[in-house]
Amino acid sequence: MNNVYIYQQLSDFTNAVFSKMGCSDDAATLATKVLLSADLRGIDSHGVARLAGYVRLWQAGRINTNPNIRIVHESPSTAVVDGDAGLGLVVAPYAMEVAIRKAQTAGTGWVAVRNSNHFGIAGYHAMMALAHDMTGIAMTNASALVAPTFSIERMLGTNPIAVAIPAGKQPPFVADFATTTAANGKLEILQRKNEATPVGWVQDKAGNPSTDANELKKQGALLPLGSDREHGSHKGYALGSIVDIFSAVLSGASYGPWAPPFPAYVPMPENMPGQGLGHFFGAMRTDAFRSTEEFKEHMDNWIGRFRNATPAPGHEKVLIPGDPEREMEAQRSKEGIPIVQSVVDDLKSVAEGMGIEFDAYLA
């Protein structure tokens, strides 16, 4: 059974938790907004379900709730931001603002971030560019759970890429996806239901195909987008690698198998070659390429044409990236956000541990 909460309830509770962690009012408000954008958009694995994880990282001393986030290197169109071990939920919007500011003067802005933590959904940050008539790009590295093609070793995170492109009358194009065949959140859903995965999502620790949704707990690995060599897993491996390099090698963060793990109980890797997690952001001003009006007209035409592509039998229509999440956001804003019992229990114990009265927020 699901518990359904209205957005404001979850927001007030989450804000209280970040405040208790020592975040300033502004930081708590921003972190809450970024985190809960995942719940609104239907990416349940990345929203309030992760709040307890952030709290545990903070308790383990891995999150600085009063960080001095700053630019440490720059050129007219680039910057490197040091997140000072802050919440990625706060560091990432700061860095994306820098990218947008750079784009305002240089046409485009590109910001690599080091010394950060998990930043919520990539799509939130990419979408910040839309209000400025810019295309936004966001990516991040993450805890190593993915085996490269031909390997049994976990070397890469699910390393998502988000690209948000403005349109005119049509809603924007918003792609946001892990560079693996299936995101970790998909496994968690199957674990709860005690169901098997399709072939091609995970392999066991010896490199054999597996359908066990708990494979990651047994030293198995997620597979890169493409699943196996014959179906292009070397392309997913390359994509995940590019995200890792842009996010962490360009910035001075820790990369590959040395990326700091999200679960606080997993010890930090030894001999880390950089600081914290890394992100990479881009903003491209539309009128740095052609008139914004012209571009938007053509984006409307592009979106309209693809939405009207002939559907395959059994399918009603072709989707544009961002359609399902936008529809979910409209629905959940109105009808509330369902939270599974195990997450509610988790939040209760977070509240208890921090001296927050759970029932005052999420009764």
Added chain:
Amino acid sequence: MNNVYIYQQLSDFTNAVFSKMGCSDDAATLATKVLLSADLRGIDSHGVARLAGYVRLWQAGRINTNPNIRIVHESPSTAVVDGDAGLGLVVAPYAMEVAIRKAQTAGTGWVAVRNSNHFGIAGYHAMMALAHDMTGIAMTNASALVAPTFSIERMLGTNPIAVAIPAGKQPPFVADFATTTAANGKLEILQRKNEATPVGWVQDKAGNPSTDANELKKQGALLPLGSDREHGSHKGYALGSIVDIFSAVLSGASYGPWAPPFPAYVPMPENMPGQGLGHFFGAMRTDAFRSTEEFKEHMDNWIGRFRNATPAPGHEKVLIPGDPEREMEAQRSKEGIPIVQSVVDDLKSVAEGMGIEFDAYLA
């Protein structure tokens, strides 16, 4: 049986063909170098095997061999280049040079191209950045052969992405891949051998899974990277769409199902919304992010660590993107380039039609 030619033979012949088409000496030399880089790197579908296709496009009046390639819009870090219907093999290096020049002053350079044609392998253009200690990015849209997830209509090309990242003592990281499960060239190889494709590469015109390597000739479609929804084809569809939008909507080229077809016998789409094919290039100066020396040390560390990831049983080692092509280039530079008989026959008839003495070059 394969015919093996040394690089210089193929180069002299190709140069003669481009010269006969009316290219200047410089343009013919450049187009030859770009085209044959595919044969050297083992991407046989994109090299001299396509020469007859370029000739037919030129005969159909779709290629201008004396183009006025020029910048039509710019900002400190961006430009739009109009290729004036020139060979993509010549237009693309021009545009990539503009990106590199922009990066020298602005930190990064981003160039969208309209009114171009097929540009050979994306990797060639991305790799131009390496000599400048820059990361290079290249992508292009192409003839519509790919059905979006849930569709039976061909809406996108194989829309490749190439990313070349410099290293220090290690060879550079060079990813270059179609955003489909399998590139069209893979189908052509199976056609020649009369073999079936694996499930997940193509679908028939009704949207059913197929293993017929000739499916594209029967109105079937290539599938986006991921193959089906359950294995992430919506991600491959999103990637191909991003390439299409960056290459063609940003630049003013023709996009989606309106991209001009490569085979000259296929009529041009009606009501094209832009001019010619589109490309998109990026160059990022390494020291716009951190010192080049530091970056290269960490890239060496990244590459070394991934190359030494534990291999899966039955595999000798984990590959770094670019490894197979680099090894192939070393081998073919020494031992020559094998060309299948059907391509040799094709080149013979090209020579005949243009009054070039085939035996003087490729006896």
